[in-house]
Protein backbone atom coordinates (compact mmCIF):
# COMPACT_ATOMS: atom_id res chain seq x y z
CA UNK A 167 0.00 0.00 0.00
CA UNK A 168 1.05 3.60 -0.52
CA UNK A 169 2.17 5.66 2.46
CA UNK A 170 -0.53 8.24 3.28
CA UNK A 171 -0.54 11.49 5.23
CA UNK A 172 -3.89 12.95 6.30
CA UNK A 173 -3.76 16.75 6.30
CA UNK A 174 -5.67 19.95 5.89
CA UNK A 175 -4.10 22.59 3.66
CA UNK A 176 -3.86 25.07 6.52
CA UNK A 177 -2.73 22.96 9.46
CA UNK A 178 0.80 23.95 10.57
CA UNK A 179 1.15 20.58 12.32
CA UNK A 180 0.32 18.70 9.14
CA UNK A 181 2.68 20.93 7.16
CA UNK A 182 5.58 20.16 9.50
CA UNK A 183 5.24 16.44 8.76
CA UNK A 184 4.54 16.97 5.07
CA UNK A 185 7.80 18.93 4.77
CA UNK A 186 9.68 16.28 6.77
CA UNK A 187 8.50 13.56 4.38
CA UNK A 188 9.66 15.63 1.39
CA UNK A 189 13.01 16.41 3.02
CA UNK A 190 13.53 12.72 3.75
CA UNK A 191 12.59 11.71 0.20
CA UNK A 192 9.74 9.46 1.36
CA UNK A 193 7.07 9.26 -1.35
CA UNK A 194 3.68 9.87 0.25
CA UNK A 195 0.10 10.25 -0.92
CA UNK A 196 -1.36 13.41 0.65
CA UNK A 197 -4.98 12.93 1.71
CA UNK A 198 -6.67 16.30 2.23
CA UNK A 199 -9.65 16.11 4.57
CA UNK A 200 -12.33 18.55 5.70
CA UNK A 201 -12.33 18.82 9.49
CA UNK A 202 -15.94 20.03 9.40
CA UNK A 203 -17.16 16.76 7.90
CA UNK A 204 -14.53 14.18 8.71
CA UNK A 205 -14.66 11.02 6.68
CA UNK A 206 -15.31 7.94 8.85
CA UNK A 207 -12.10 6.39 7.47
CA UNK A 208 -10.18 9.25 9.11
CA UNK A 209 -12.10 9.02 12.39
CA UNK A 210 -11.21 5.34 12.58
CA UNK A 211 -7.49 6.07 12.27
CA UNK A 212 -6.95 8.11 15.41
CA UNK A 213 -8.80 8.59 18.66
CA UNK A 214 -7.26 12.09 18.83
CA UNK A 215 -9.24 13.14 15.76
CA UNK A 216 -6.69 15.73 14.62
CA UNK A 217 -4.48 16.11 11.58
CA UNK A 218 -1.87 15.00 10.81
CA UNK A 219 -2.12 11.21 10.83
CA UNK A 220 0.42 9.08 8.98
CA UNK A 221 -0.44 5.63 7.65
CA UNK A 222 2.82 4.04 6.59
CA UNK A 223 3.17 1.63 3.68
CA UNK A 224 2.88 -1.38 6.00
CA UNK A 225 -0.20 0.01 7.75
CA UNK A 226 1.61 1.44 10.78
CA UNK A 227 -0.63 4.31 11.89
CA UNK A 228 0.83 7.28 13.76
CA UNK A 229 -1.04 10.42 14.90
CA UNK A 230 0.50 13.69 16.18
CA UNK A 231 3.11 15.67 14.28
CA UNK A 232 5.94 15.28 16.78
CA UNK A 233 5.30 11.58 17.31
CA UNK A 234 5.26 11.12 13.52
CA UNK A 235 8.58 13.00 13.12
CA UNK A 236 10.21 10.89 15.84
CA UNK A 237 8.83 7.73 14.24
CA UNK A 238 10.20 8.73 10.83
CA UNK A 239 13.63 9.39 12.34
CA UNK A 240 13.65 6.04 14.14
CA UNK A 241 12.54 4.10 11.11
CA UNK A 242 14.06 5.94 8.13
CA UNK A 243 17.63 7.01 8.73
CA UNK A 244 18.24 8.78 5.39
CA UNK A 245 18.32 12.61 5.47
CA UNK A 246 18.18 12.78 9.28
CA UNK A 247 16.17 15.64 10.76
CA UNK A 248 17.37 15.36 14.34
CA UNK A 249 20.86 15.47 15.71
CA UNK A 250 23.01 12.70 17.06
CA UNK A 251 23.36 12.37 20.81
CA UNK A 252 21.17 13.51 23.64
CA UNK A 253 22.15 17.18 23.57
CA UNK A 254 21.37 17.64 19.89
CA UNK A 255 18.12 15.70 20.20
CA UNK A 256 17.04 17.67 23.22
CA UNK A 257 17.71 20.92 21.32
CA UNK A 258 15.61 19.72 18.37
CA UNK A 259 12.74 18.61 20.62
CA UNK A 260 12.78 21.90 22.46
CA UNK A 261 12.75 23.84 19.19
CA UNK A 262 9.89 21.64 17.96
CA UNK A 263 7.96 22.44 21.13
CA UNK A 264 8.48 26.18 20.62
CA UNK A 265 7.22 25.79 17.05
CA UNK A 266 4.15 23.83 18.14
CA UNK A 267 3.39 26.33 20.90
CA UNK A 268 3.61 29.14 18.34
CA UNK A 269 1.27 27.23 16.02
CA UNK A 270 -1.18 26.63 18.89
CA UNK A 271 -1.05 30.33 19.72
CA UNK A 272 -1.65 31.39 16.11
CA UNK A 273 -4.62 29.00 15.82
CA UNK A 274 -6.03 30.26 19.15
CA UNK A 275 -5.62 33.87 17.95
CA UNK A 276 -7.58 33.06 14.81
CA UNK A 277 -10.53 31.71 16.84
CA UNK A 278 -10.31 34.52 19.40
CA UNK A 279 -10.57 37.12 16.60
CA UNK A 280 -13.34 35.20 14.84
CA UNK A 281 -15.33 35.04 18.09
CA UNK A 282 -14.46 38.65 18.99
CA UNK A 283 -13.11 37.48 22.33
CA UNK A 284 -10.81 40.37 23.30
CA UNK A 285 -9.46 38.65 26.43
CA UNK A 286 -8.50 35.48 24.57
CA UNK A 287 -7.03 37.58 21.78
CA UNK A 288 -4.81 39.52 24.19
CA UNK A 289 -3.67 36.29 25.87
CA UNK A 290 -2.81 34.61 22.57
CA UNK A 291 -1.04 37.72 21.24
CA UNK A 292 1.10 38.02 24.36
CA UNK A 293 2.05 34.33 24.17
CA UNK A 294 2.92 34.64 20.49
CA UNK A 295 5.10 37.70 21.14
CA UNK A 296 7.02 35.90 23.88
CA UNK A 297 7.68 32.91 21.62
CA UNK A 298 8.70 35.10 18.69
CA UNK A 299 11.16 37.04 20.85
CA UNK A 300 12.63 33.78 22.19
CA UNK A 301 13.05 32.42 18.67
CA UNK A 302 14.54 35.67 17.39
CA UNK A 303 17.11 35.66 20.18
CA UNK A 304 18.05 32.04 19.37
CA UNK A 305 18.20 32.46 15.58
CA UNK A 306 21.61 32.71 13.97
CA UNK A 307 22.28 36.03 12.18
CA UNK A 308 23.01 34.34 8.84
CA UNK A 309 19.73 32.43 8.38
CA UNK A 310 21.25 29.02 9.19
CA UNK A 311 19.11 26.27 10.76
CA UNK A 312 18.69 26.68 14.53
CA UNK A 313 20.59 23.54 15.49
CA UNK A 314 23.27 23.76 12.77
CA UNK A 315 21.67 21.36 10.30
CA UNK A 316 18.03 21.27 9.23
CA UNK A 317 15.85 19.57 11.84
CA UNK A 318 12.18 18.85 12.27
CA UNK A 319 12.30 21.60 14.92
CA UNK A 320 13.09 24.07 12.12
CA UNK A 321 10.14 22.66 10.17
CA UNK A 322 7.82 23.13 13.16
CA UNK A 323 8.84 26.79 13.51
CA UNK A 324 8.66 27.38 9.75
CA UNK A 325 5.16 25.90 9.57
CA UNK A 326 4.03 27.95 12.58
CA UNK A 327 5.39 31.21 11.12
CA UNK A 328 3.89 30.39 7.73
CA UNK A 329 0.51 29.90 9.38
CA UNK A 330 0.91 33.08 11.43
CA UNK A 331 1.60 35.07 8.24
CA UNK A 332 -1.23 33.34 6.37
CA UNK A 333 -3.83 34.12 9.05
CA UNK A 334 -2.56 37.29 10.67
CA UNK A 335 -0.15 38.99 8.26
CA UNK A 336 3.55 39.83 8.49
CA UNK A 337 3.38 42.09 11.56
CA UNK A 338 5.62 39.65 13.44
CA UNK A 339 8.69 40.73 11.45
CA UNK A 340 9.64 44.27 12.63
CA UNK A 341 12.32 44.08 15.33
CA UNK A 342 12.86 40.36 14.67
CA UNK A 343 15.27 40.59 11.75
CA UNK A 344 17.22 37.43 12.62
CA UNK A 345 14.10 35.32 12.76
CA UNK A 346 12.82 36.93 9.54
CA UNK A 347 16.12 36.15 7.77
CA UNK A 348 16.00 32.56 8.99
CA UNK A 349 12.40 32.27 7.80
CA UNK A 350 13.04 33.77 4.38
CA UNK A 351 15.99 31.43 3.85
CA UNK A 352 14.19 28.22 4.79
CA UNK A 353 10.98 29.29 3.09
CA UNK A 354 12.75 28.92 -0.28
CA UNK A 355 13.31 25.18 0.17
CA UNK A 356 11.28 23.06 -2.26
CA UNK A 357 9.57 21.35 0.70
CA UNK A 358 8.37 24.74 1.96
CA UNK A 359 7.29 25.99 -1.47
CA UNK A 360 5.28 22.80 -2.16
CA UNK A 361 3.36 22.94 1.12
CA UNK A 362 2.50 26.62 1.66
CA UNK A 363 -0.82 27.09 3.49
CA UNK A 364 -3.75 27.76 1.21
CA UNK A 365 -7.52 27.84 1.36
CA UNK A 366 -8.14 24.94 -1.05
Ligand SMILES: N[C@@H](CCC(=O)N[C@@H](CS)C(=O)NCC(=O)O)C(=O)O
Nearest residue numbers: 177178179215216217218230231232
Ligand atom coordinates in the same frame (compact mmCIF):
# COMPACT_ATOMS: atom_id res chain seq x y z
N1 LIG B 1 -0.46 18.07 18.89
C1 LIG B 1 -1.06 17.85 17.59
C2 LIG B 1 -1.93 19.05 17.24
C3 LIG B 1 -2.66 18.84 15.91
C4 LIG B 1 -3.80 19.85 15.73
O1 LIG B 1 -4.13 20.65 16.61
N2 LIG B 1 -4.41 19.79 14.53
C5 LIG B 1 -5.57 20.62 14.28
C6 LIG B 1 -5.46 21.30 12.93
S1 LIG B 1 -4.26 22.58 12.96
C7 LIG B 1 -6.82 19.75 14.20
O2 LIG B 1 -6.79 18.70 13.58
N3 LIG B 1 -7.90 20.18 14.86
C8 LIG B 1 -9.13 19.47 14.81
C9 LIG B 1 -9.81 19.43 16.13
O3 LIG B 1 -9.23 19.90 17.12
O4 LIG B 1 -10.93 18.93 16.17
C10 LIG B 1 0.03 17.61 16.56
O5 LIG B 1 1.16 18.07 16.78
O6 LIG B 1 -0.22 16.93 15.55
